[in-house]
Amino acid sequence: MSKIHVSTVINDDPVEYLCEPQQSLLDVLRDELNLTGSKEGCGSGDCGACTVIVDGRIVCSCLMLGAEAEGRKITTVEGIATGDKLHPVQQKFLEHAALQCGFCTPGFIVAAKALLDENPNPSEEEARYWLAGNLCRCTGYDKIVRAVLDAAEVMRAEAAE
Amino acid sequence: MSGLSFIAPKTVEEAVRALAAGDGLTKCLAGGTDLLVQLRSGRARPEVIVDMKRIPGLIGISEREDRFIIGAATPGAMISECGPLCRAWPGITEAVDLIGSQQIQGRASLGGNLCNASPAADSVPAVIAARATCVVVGPEGRREVPVEAIVTGPGQTSLRKGELILEFHVPKPRPHQADAYLRFIPRTEMDIAVVGCAVNVTLGDKGVCRDARVVLGAVAPTAVIVTEAAEALVGHWLDEETLGRLDAAARRASKPITDKRGTIEYRIKVAGVLARRAAAIAFKRAGEC
Numbered sequence: 261m262s263k264i265h266v267s268t269v270i271n272d273d274p275v276e277y278l279c280e281p282q283q284s285l286l287d288v289l290r291d292e293l294n295l296t297g298s299k300e301g302c303g304s305g306d307c308g309a310c311t312v313i314v315d316g317r318i319v320c321s322c323l324m325l326g327a328e329a330e331g332r333k334i335t336t337v338e339g340i341a342t343g344d345k346l347h348p349v350q351q352k353f354l355e356h357a358a359l360q361c362g363f364c365t366p367g368f369i370v371a372a373k374a375l376l377d378e379n380p381n382p383s384e385e386e387a388r389y390w391l392a393g394n395l396c397r398c399t400g401y402d403k404i405v406r407a408v409l410d411a412a413e414v415m416r417a418e419a420a421e
Numbered sequence: 422m423s424g425l426s427f428i429a430p431k432t433v434e435e436a437v438r439a440l441a442a443g444d445g446l447t448k449c450l451a452g453g454t455d456l457l458v459q460l461r462s463g464r465a466r467p468e469v470i471v472d473m474k475r476i477p478g479l480i481g482i483s484e485r486e487d488r489f490i491i492g493a494a495t496p497g498a499m500i501s502e503c504g505p506l507c508r509a510w511p512g513i514t515e516a517v518d519l520i521g522s523q524q525i526q527g528r529a530s531l532g533g534n535l536c537n538a539s540p541a542a543d544s545v546p547a548v549i550a551a552r553a554t555c556v557v558v559g560p561e562g563r564r565e566v567p568v569e570a571i572v573t574g575p576g577q578t579s580l581r582k583g584e585l586i587l588e589f590h591v592p593k594p595r596p597h598q599a600d601a602y603l604r605f606i607p608r609t610e611m612d613i614a615v616v617g618c619a620v621n622v623t624l625g626d627k628g629v630c631r632d633a634r635v636v637l638g639a640v641a642p643t644a645v646i647v648t649e650a651a652e653a654l655v656g657h658w659l660d661e662e663t664l665g666r667l668d669a670a671a672r673r674a675s676k677p678i679t680d681k682r683g684t685i686e687y688r689i690k691v692a693g694v695l696a697r698r699a700a701a702i703a704f705k706r707a708g709e710c
Contacts, residue, residue, distance in 0.1 A: 264427060281427035281470065282460060304458045306611075308524055317498055317527035323457045324528070325450070327427045328472060371523065392610040393522020 268329040271339025279326035286310045288326035297337035297366045308394035311367040312336045318374045337366035340373055348411040349373050358407040360398035368394050372408045380416050429472040433558050439471045441560050441583030449473050449585050451494035452528030455537040493532025493586040512600030512619055516547035532586045538572045541614040545644045546636035547602040550621035553591040559584030572643045598623040599706035601699045605691050614639040615683040618695035620703040628708055630654045640675035640692050647674040659704045664697050671696035
């Protein structure tokens, strides 16, 4: 079977790749493009460790075929920081120690960034529901939620400047 | 996995041709939240995957005077963002919103939820209760069928080789018509229905019910239209006696299985309770619109 040629945009860079029809976007990111920030936890859309943003919406990259990315605009965890400057969500994850093993962290960062892009002032309940598709077996979630709400505050202050 | 091919047609005709070609299994891909899991586990071994999402009209919601038209591959998040649809049919939009996480909502669709044909599909009872129809296209042309005619059993549909669902047509509510959908799961988020119940009612003079549809999910091989439950409502106010008859009708219509989420006895009991609660919400909404 011939490979499929895909032209897409990942983290604002035009990217072209060849993939197999059954290859997930996650496999393509990790194995073809060396973007290994997105993790494979469950491979069935339950854990959110592979979360990426596609055309403005978060999706599990394990539940999307690489071939579907043609013409889309994709943001992975590698595209969240601006050069050397961490995104407020990343900075607050560090400050609050909102991780232990770190495997779920890229998915949480991407999902939280998408939340704050859409809702700059989420309630704790809104943040917890939004992040319900991201599983963490280490932290008990509390530090993650604090980090996200703190990042929201920083971003609101930055926006007001 | 070798031998699989992927096609993303840009017209309905091209999609129908691709789905009808060959002897092997062809699969429509909408949001992929079920299909990719099945591919990975080996439960589905298609020869051809046909991506629906580049066909015009498959993604998006439009409004006509008498109906909403929802593209079959429209993701849940887009449905929840459609204000007019949320106001007209909160039961449908809440049912869609219950499916999976935010990530799943970015992809999962009405067409996929229906054609995956899980007995526990959340959106299905609500769209059936609203008397929605599907526009099906295939090698023999186009037909419009009630949503309840699509699923024939777990994982099974009445769609013929080469057919796909283009869009859902949901009639707009009449005055004093409203809906509600409730599902029971053992926690508050990210689980599959133990029981789901949609109630759609139209109230007449003084709040007496003059038309109703009650649909249960996850208590039988397919979603069940409970005619007896609707009959319990029509001609009545929602008083304790009516609720009792509704509850009994919902329990009688439930033919569930025992699995890790609940026993037969438990599911039957919950079906009655959810029918009561969903009816109370639907009546309240209908009285206010």
